[in-house]
Amino acid sequence: MNHHIALRRRVDRSSRSRRVNVPRRDAHAVVIGGSIAGLLASRVLADYFDTVTIFEKDHLVDSAEPRMGVPQGRHVHSIWKRGLSLMEESFPGLTSELIEGGSAEVEMTSDFAWYHRGVWKLRVPSGIFITCQTRPFLEWQIRRRVCQISNIDLVDHCHVKRFVTDATAQRITGVAVQSRRAGATEETVSADLVVDASGRGSRTPRWLEELGYGRPDMSVIDVDVGYATRFYARPPHEDCPWKALIVAPTPPDGTRLGVIFPVEGQRWIVMLGGWNGDHPPRDEDGLLEFARNLEAPDIYTFMREAEPLTPIAGYKFRANVRRHYERMRRFPGGLIVLGDSLCSFNPIYGQGMTTSALDAMTLRECLDRAVHRGESLDAMAHHFLKRVPRRLDAPWRLAAGEDMNWPGTQGDAPFGTPFMNWYFGRVHALAARDPQVLVRFVRVANMIDSPVRIFHPRVLAPVLTRSTRVAPSP
Structure with missing residues (x-):
């Protein structure tokens, strides 16, 4: 493998998906992990490499089934x-296919009923639409698309055991893999580029340490979140005043959250959760009592009357974790880390999948830059290493900072967290009566706009000058 050969591309102008032909050489990229981050990264890599191989440790089926490697997959995902x-x-x-398959299209401000910090946010149009579906359904739809790309090979039920390096251990040149099927032996798979998208349990820190690089610094915000989820029937002509419902707590005393989303299969998914060890029980009466103690009664009322379809599933999340590979004194060539392998957020905020999409976008930008400048793969990977943390700063600050509202949360708060939490507390209150404040906040929450936009004078002025007292709405 000659990783010093600069990337280049030839554009097929007849392709709707902007397919880019790679150089005429045996360029091979390996992706560790077939979850959403790995699938999105593979889609990008397919435009620049002759072959992309995804290794996924789970056994995959051609349907929207939860899998062992994604234990939180049974719960609400945004x-x-x-x-x-x-x-x-x-x-x-993709969006049309999701809706045709049963995903619900929801307008973020008029269709959502959102109780937060003691008040109901306004219900006004914003033009911001998302789709609601289960995580397995979304992942399956993306995986089907990826598997239709001719130069991508997805190998499931296969365990990546370690990195393979050159003689000097200065560059990752492949991976050692072993199928989980009976009788399989370990194999070495060579690659020009290796992408770790294996998730929160990534072994890259340990593998780098074994190669003499040491481990990356980590930022850890321990929140001790737990939640419980159940599916309920969603009758086709049900008379409901909202399409989705959120009842969020008022910190520091309130710790309990409830969410109802419409999903495929004509179902509601209901999730109850809590911070700092206040976890919902998984028995029928205990879960209902937990819902009764939310700050608004709507979810409790719904659960008393709705028809349950499944048992109660639980999940616990200990901490937000961010790995700072960009701070390492030495880092090998030929390696990229993204998705939850790089930064995993409190899943209650629903940032993980969108951040993975941003990581894939950054990877494409870095590959395009390498093409235009005639740079090598190692130069491209180094640029990604330095660039992607800047994209993570905003969602990390929002999630980690929000979690610091609860006194039981442990960790090093991002700089400026006390001010940001005070400011956003007033923004939330004003979103109950000022439609422009609400829409600007929702645009930031949906990562359409930078958090800097929440300090626009149209928001800053009322935050600093108006009373935020609002009578709770029914």
Whole structure:
């Protein structure tokens, strides 16, 4: 493998998906992990490499089934507007296919009933639409699209055991893999580029340490979140005043959250959760009592009357974790880390899938830059290493900072967190009566706009000058 050969591309102008032909050489990229981050990264890599191989440890079926490697997959997942738009760019027509398959299209401000910090946010149009569906359904739809790309090979039920390096251990040149099927032996797979998208349990820190690089610094915000989820029937002509419902707590005393989303299969998915060890029980009466103690009664009322379809599933999340590979004194060539392998957020905020889409976008930008400048793969990977943390700063600050509202949360708060939490507290209150404040906040929450936009004078002025007392609405 000659990784010093600069990338270049030839554009096939007849392709709707902006397919880019790679150089005439045996360029091979390996992706560790076939979850959403790995699938999105593979879609990007397919435009620049002759062959892309995805290794996924789970056994995959051609249906929207939960899998062992994604234990939180049975629970509520949100794909915010920015993430959905980026997925649509990579897979034209995906949004329509999701809706045709049963996903519900929901307008973020008029269709959502959102109780937060003691008040109901306004219900006004914003033009910001997302789709609501289960995580397995979304992942399956993306995986089907990826598997239709001729130069991508997805190998499931296969365990990546370690990195393979050159003689000096200065560059990752492949991976050692072993199928989980009976009788399989370990194999070495060579690659020009290796992408770790294996998730929160990524072994890259350990593998780098074994190669003499040391481990990356980490930022950890321990939130001790737990939640419980159940599916309920959603009758086709049900008379409901909202399409989705959120009842969020008022910190620091309130710790309990409830969410109802419409999903495919004509179902409601109901999730109850809590911070700092206040976890919902998984028995019928205990779960209902937990819902009764939310700050608004709507979810409790719904659960008393709705028809349950499944048992109660639980999940616990200990901490937000961000790995700072960009701070390492030495980092090998030929390696990229993205998705939850790089930064995993409190899943209650629903940032993970959208951030993975942003990581894939950054990878494309870095590959395009390498093409135009005639740079090598190692130069491209180094640029990604330095660039992607800047994209993570905003969602990390929002998630980690929000979690610091609860006194039981442990960790090093991002700089400026006390001010940001005070400011956003007033923004939330004003979103109950000022439609422009609400829409600007929702655009930031959906990662359409930078958090800087929440300090626009149209928001800053009322935050600093108006009373935020609002009578709770029914």
